[in-house]
Amino acid sequence: MARKEIQNINDTLQQALDLMKQAGADYAAASFSTHQETQVKVRNDVVESLETSKPISLDLYMRIGDKSESIELNSRSANDLHDSVAQLAAAVRRMPDNIFDRPVDSSLISKVRTNRSLDLIDRTRVSLATMINDARAMEAAALAVPGVSLSKGGTAGWYKALSVSLNSRSEGFVRERTGSSRGIAVIARGADDQRTGGEHSSAVYYDDLMSAAEIGRIAGIEAVQSLNPGKALAGNFPVVFHSDIGTSLLGHFASAISGGAVRKKTSFLTDAMDQAVFAPEINIIDNPHLLRGLASTRFSGSGMATEPMSVVEKGVLKTWFMGLEDARRLGLEKARQIRGNSNLTIEPGVLSQAELIADIKEGLFVTGLMGQGIDLTSGQYSRAATGFWIKDGQIDYSRPVANASISANLKDMFRNMSVANDLNRLRGSAAVPTMRVEGMSIA
């Protein structure tokens, strides 16, 4: 974004900091976020929706002695800013002392204050016409797959986001990134069944997206193959998760090792540090320096420098994800990395997907999941799965399965997990290979 815009933003931030100091702050921080976004939706070749926006958000944090609070507003007007700071100061004074929330020592603040080295800004101007064409192309490709009946719509979008922060010690950070995405969903109709197929792709750079033709083709094939599902066998079987679906399991793991949950003992992994949480062949890395990574950043939320870290090494848990306050409360403020997760990956194994499933006589290959039956306190996992039956070592695409319940405890799922070598980075900031979990209960 233009230098002038960043200057204007810094002026607003300074104004907010000055107001907070006048209101009694010993330490204050302010951050301003904005983004520019365009989204189109095409259905049956017609542009159904066009959206543009440029929202703003201002976050203020104030500390008086050892009491602190924060507030969010999205107005830059002097009146609203004055009112908000007054409310914030009153709120701070109501809080109990919290020594754990003291600002991080200046010596630990990252020297690098922007993410320029991470290649997060795509200079290509993605025009509206391009997005409409892409959406049309996805739809055409999906409808061309024999058996696909109609389109639910294709979407394409582009955004550019900017966030600037500044504190009363004059430490400032700038975060800028672009993003592009596209996706399609279509419906296949049978005699008395209808099923959806979908695919999407997100990336920092427009040119890195999966092609529109490929997205459409995959969506169409998924819809057709899902028609007329049969029953899964009931009992205990291995369950294999498609690499795009397995990321959700990685997400549950990340939540279960987050500082707040661990400290408050609301997680089933509260006592698991340095224990064998995963099978010995599993290694999990979190890399915030991935070039063009969707969650890449050189500095954490509290301003400390980031570096890649090993979260799970040969199955053993090596670190939590935590903010500074939680780290201090846990007595871990000397930890190498005090931050949340970024680009989280289960490292690929050695076997191909075919080799990974070769010895499965009966099992389920999961391509979709529904339901909220995940309890991170007990570790219990119960969801409804859609996919294909695995028989005698092969995924049988002529045997689709829908809405089969799969359940187990995440503790056991992680310990009985093995992965293939097919890591897939085409969507989201989390990435996993095809994942096999032994002994899940299918009903």
Add this chain to the structure above:
Amino acid sequence: MSDARRITDQFFFANTGMDPDRVTKLVTSALRQADGGELYLQRVMEKSSAFSDGRLVSSAPPSLDQGFGFRFISGESASYAHSSDLSEASIKKLSSTTKAIRNYSPSTGRVAVPSTSIILPSYYTENNPLDDVSDADRIKMLEEINEYARAADSRVIQVSASLASSWDVVTIIRHDGKRFDDVRPMSQVSVSLIVKDGDRKEQGSASVGKRMTLTNIFADHSWKSLVDKALHQATTNLRAMPAPSGDLPVVLGNGWAAVMLHESVGHGLEGDAARKGASVYAGMVGQKVASDIVTIIDQGNIGDERGSLHFDDEGMPTQKTTLIENGTLQGYMQDSVSARIMGVAPTGNGRRERYNYQPMTRMTTTYMAPGESDPAEIIASVKDGIYAVQFAGGQVDTVSGDYVFAPTLAFRIRDGKVAEPIKNAVLTGNGPQSMRQVEMVGNDLELGTTGMCGKAGQSVPVGVGQPTVKMRGIKVGGSQPS
């Protein structure tokens, strides 16, 4: 409703320097060649106090989110622009960018709007819930909740509680210049806790959220009752057995168990899904989609309910819409664009999460009408089945009708009696198939007290309700074969 007008005049015009007549002219002229559309002005003020881990973790400075959204409808398409900058210049600039949609989707004629003004009764208070119960008193109450919960059972190892209030101020200026003003309160009390016994840990939670002040919530639901409910759920689950699996008859308790019908029929009966062919219920008006004893209604004008609105986010009055009557599909919920495409009257179900989103068909309060059976007889009629009373939420694939929902408190029924608690079950079914197998409907209709519905990335508060219901055609997925 004059109070609402006074409040919105203050926030959107006096505070910002915008002139209501000039803004109205901006809207009508920008939409002169549109088939429909509106300017949606919104200011949401929210605050919450939260206690967790034995201490106050948040003391509620009120946050502020304000802005506008501008929609230009042409044919079956719409263009939308939004910003946080409440100024005539910004509205003018952004609204002019929206007419480009005409190049992609030509006009098909003006959307019909109700020609007469209806004087609406008041469904909820115009008082600001942020002013009710001082911050100091909120903090004191949270301390009391924490103390009571920890003392209630020695197995309690963690307690979280929060008190939240929000005031949502909205002005809609429609393409024909008509203006609607509404102030929408919401207050919520939530409690959750963790209990530990040996190496077993379980959680329990309870929450009440309604369009009223906290004081009025407490008149009907004491916070003690919420803690007791959460504790009962958590401690019962400590001794719960793994659930069986199979095609067992399921008895769903009254109230929040209606998440079942929210998933099994609710989403599938949203007009935007039906008109796009993306619902298993598309094209089925007039057909039998449920058993004879099932009547399902969506109603947006029930006083104080979290899903209620005076008018939807397009300015259409809310109403009672009978979706299924004695098993036969009567029609769908509609937003105004879907209603026009389907050639039916709008139903007041066009909602949006906030000004930065376009409206789409959403539920309000969706419930099953009470039937004739005595709930005790319903339980007694089951030889081997399950009885589920509290839930975590659910999900549906409206295209196929497949849905799933998970109980957080459930019991086995053996020989007509409620037996041991069970856990880790997931309930799956298919909408039309399972609703045709509803066998008994109780006379004890109750509305749930919580609920957020997510659709296409937009979250809105909704209500659900039902009497005790017995049904088959739901598969119970547990970890034990039955």
